[in-house]
Amino acid sequence: MEIHAAHGYLISQFHAPFENRRTDMYGGSLENRARFGLEALRAVKAAVPGMPVVYRLSVEDFFPGGLTFDEGRQIAVWAAEAGADALHVTAGHYRSLPSAQIVLPPMSFPDATFLDFAAGVKQAVRVPVIAVGRLGDPATAAQAVASGKTDFIALGRSLVADPQWVEKVARGEPIRRCLACNTCINEMRGGARIGCVVNGAAGRETMFAEAGPPRGERIAVIGAGPAGLTYASLVAEGNKVTVFEKEARAGGAFRYAGKAPLFQEVVASEHSFERYIADLVAACTHKGVEFRFNTDATERPELLAPFDRLVIATGAAYRFGFGPIATKLLDWGIARLPGFAWLFSNPSFRDWFYYRGRRGTADRFRALGRPGQTVIAIGDGVRAGKSKQAIADAFEAALLRA
Numbered sequence: 001m002e003i004h005a006a007h008g009y010l011i012s013q014f015h016a017p018f019e020n021r022r023t024d025m026y027g028g029s030l031e032n033r034a035r036f037g038l039e040a041l042r043a044v045k046a047a048v049p050g051m052p053v054v055y056r057l058s059v060e061d062f063f064p065g066g067l068t069f070d071e072g073r074q075i076a077v078w079a080a081e082a083g084a085d086a087l088h089v090t091a092g093h094y095r096s097l098p099s100a101q102i103v104l105p106p107m108s109f110p111d112a113t114f115l116d117f118a119a120g121v122k123q124a125v126r127v128p129v130i131a132v133g134r135l136g137d138p139a140t141a142a143q144a145v146a147s148g149k150t151d152f153i154a155l156g157r158s159l160v161a162d163p164q165w166v167e168k169v170a171r172g173e174p175i176r177r178c179l180a181c182n183t184c185i186n187e188m189r190g191g192a193r194i195g196c197v198v199n200g201a202a203g204r205e206t207m208f209a210e211a212g213p214p215r216g217e218r219i220a221v222i223g224a225g226p227a228g229l230t231y232a233s234l235v236a237e238g239n240k241v242t243v244f245e246k247e248a249r250a251g252g253a254f255r256y257a258g259k260a261p262l263f264q265e266v267v268a269s270e271h272s273f274e275r276y277i278a279d280l281v282a283a284c285t286h287k288g289v290e291f292r293f294n295t296d297a298t299e300r301p302e303l304l305a306p307f308d309r310l311v312i313a314t315g316a317a318y319r320f321g322f323g324p325i326a327t328k329l330l331d332w333g334i335a336r337l338p339g340f341a342w343l344f345s346n347p348s349f350r351d352w353f354y355y356r357g358r359r360g361t362a363d364r365f366r367a368l369g370r371p372g373q374t375v376i377a378i379g380d381g382v383r384a385g386k387s388k389q390a391i392a393d394a395f396e397a398a399l400l401r402a
């Protein structure tokens with residue numbers, strides 16, 4: 001059982017002087033502001049003796065009139081004294097500045113965003129401490145525990161992106177890495193069911209429960225962008241998969257996504273996309289996928305002859321020959337210069353730049369198919385759209401349309 005005293009929910013509101021204007025024994029001094037949550041904790045411990053109870057608290061609210069870390073650490077000490085069996089140390093509040101996004105630190109924030117807060121609490125208590133917040137990098141997670149800064153790590157988004165994170169890390173396999181794009185939480189807050197940019201099965205697991213990839217086929221995937229790589233990673237077991245990519249490296253559209261000012265609703269970070277692609281390539285390689293870089297399938301169609309299935313994941317291209325200009329603008333960092341950043345953050349411009357100004361390239365690859373081969377096209381190759389839809393399409397094609 002976990003008592004939630006974080007992120008601006010009820011107990012956390014008692015903690016913040018800006019919100020708690022009470023003049024009775026539940027407001028004013030820190031002791032009074034902490035009283036409500038600690039009474040709840042003691043009452044739960046008394047009602048269910050023997051039940052381990054975790055106290056989860058924001059130790060820093062990040063706004064004037066919110067809880068400060070010194071105060072948060074003191075409440076953690078009192079919670080341990082009141083019987084908490086572990087302390088789950090987080091930070092942030094819906095009033096946090098510059099934005100409440102910090103509760104789920106987006107991709108522009110560093111890994112292990114709140115780990116030093118956990119370490120500060122750990123020095124002050126004897127019960128186990130659980131750290132949370134951008135600990136989805138396996139090496140960072142291991143180091144957080146090994147360094148003695150925390151006893152446990154908690155994962156939120158990393159498990160949405162890859163529910164097998166724990167098993168894979170235990171087996172030493174590459175994970176499907178969360179981008180920290182916050183699409184999951186932002187869409188959920190907007191009333192939609194949970195979904196994930198990189199995990200096309202998130203929120204609709206039952207649809208995929210009985211599904212499986214094709215078996216015993218030789219599969220050629222044309223295009224090593226996010227959709228092609230995702231497809232290859234999902235069908236790699238039980239098939240012989242080769243990915244053809246005309247560029248010297250993988251990544252496709254994601255090589256540019258981090259160069260724009262925004263990705264979805266958050267400030268973009270190239271590092272996040274690079275790590276995601278590197279892990280996806282590593283996951284494919286781990287499962288025996290072969291990569292043929294610098295190989296344009298249209299120039300060497302004979303290479304595709306031995307395959308049972310061609311999967312066209314060639315992405316979208318700009319109309320009117322605008323492609324080289326668009327990629328140069330992003331490569332030179334122009335999209336992030338003040339005036340341009342405004343333009344690239346404008347919803348109508350983004351709509352044109354990413355969707356309406358591009359069109360799928362799959363049609364000219366379909367003719368490469370030979371009699372007896374199954375030919376399918378996926379993702380942006382069919383129609384320029386959001387990465388979430390392109391990757392979801394790769395999931396459906398790999399697992400539902402086998």
Ligand SMILES: Cc1cc2nc3c(=O)[nH]c(=O)nc-3n(C[C@H](O)[C@H](O)[C@H](O)COP(=O)(O)O)c2cc1C
Nearest residue numbers: 007103104132133134135154155156157158184185
């Ligand atoms: C889809 C989703 C829903 C969440 N809902 C809540 C919530 O209701 N209350 C809360 O305090 N934190 C919520 N969180 C925040 C997580 O508990 C966690 O603190 C946060 O995601 C940071 O950890 P991470 O970097 O591993 O994702 C949610 C996170 C996600 C991804």
Ligand code: SF4
Nearest residue numbers: 178179181182184196
């Ligand atoms: S939607 Fe984005 S932030 Fe959420 S789990 Fe997926 S990759 Fe991570």
